[in-house]
Amino acid sequence: MTHPADLAGDTAVVRTSSSESAARYVLDLPPHWDYFMPSGGALMTAALRAITAELDDPSLKPLSATTIFCAPVPAGPLVIDVVVLRRGQLATQVRAALSAAGGPFPGLEVLATYGRERPGPALGLVAAPALPRPEDLPPIDPRSEGGSAPPFFHNYDCRRALGQPWWREDRWAPGLDRAAYWYRYLTPQTLPDGQLDPLALPPLIDTMPPAMFQIGGPSLAGTIAPSLDLTVHWLEDTPRAWLLTHAHCRRARAGYATADIEIWDDEGRLIAWGNQRMFLRRRPPLPPVL
DSSP, X not given: OOOOOOHHHHTOOEEEEEOSSOEEEEEEEOGGGXXXXXXXXXXXXXXXXXXXXXXXXXXXXXXXXXXXXXXXXXXEEEEEEEEEEEEOSSEEEEEEEEEETTSOSXXXXXXXXXXXXXXXOOOOOOOOOOOOOGGGSOOOOGGGSTTOOOGGGGGEEEEEEEOOOTXXXXXXXXXXXXXXXXXXXXXXXXXXXXXXXGGGSXXXXXXXXXXXXXXXXXXXXXEEOOEEEEEEEEOOXXXXXXXXXXXXXXEEETTEEEEXXXXXXXXXXXXXEEEEEEEOEEOOOOOOOO
């Protein structure tokens, strides 16, 4: 039987050493966040945990971060080297390189900007998409989604708000370039003040491929879309558990695809935005479902 995992616990880091050039952190990432290998968003969260620990300043919050994926990183012992590039009064920039212990270095590199909240206008014209609420939708059994059940999906209550079973000729129709899902962590990811942990968002930002699959339908069966890069912009805090991922695939061509995503809470707040460049390849065999 598969039990929901705790992202905060699974990505907790320990500082082991430091030098003039970098501080080193380690963790042992379990396979709870795997698709075929660990979710790029979960690996990004692990790197951001090390950055947050190194800054050691609760007043600094993540504003934006971009991850470049350089080499495959399996679950297991990881090493993260953190370099603070600049500490400013308003914003701080940091770099982190993450790799498997003993593996190619780096496996990925994150550039992140942290900052303090400041007085300023609150502007925004984008409205939340008019989609069914999670309580009006049935839960998805991850084993029914294309016949697979990667461990990643066992950590969420997930409900489809927009899209079709793209792998089924009898239920898919062309013409849609978007996909939207409600997600709720089965192990809550809240901070002591009751707000959602902002580092719980990268794994959900890294769920854009279904928008591309909506375009291609069954012709994409057996295709996966690993990340080349992943960008996250944190926009607002929320105490809410239900989060809507609304992804849009802009284009797929020549073996690559690009997409962007909005994250909304169930009270209509735009919590985060992200984008991603993916490359397309054939899917390896799935591990047995437990």
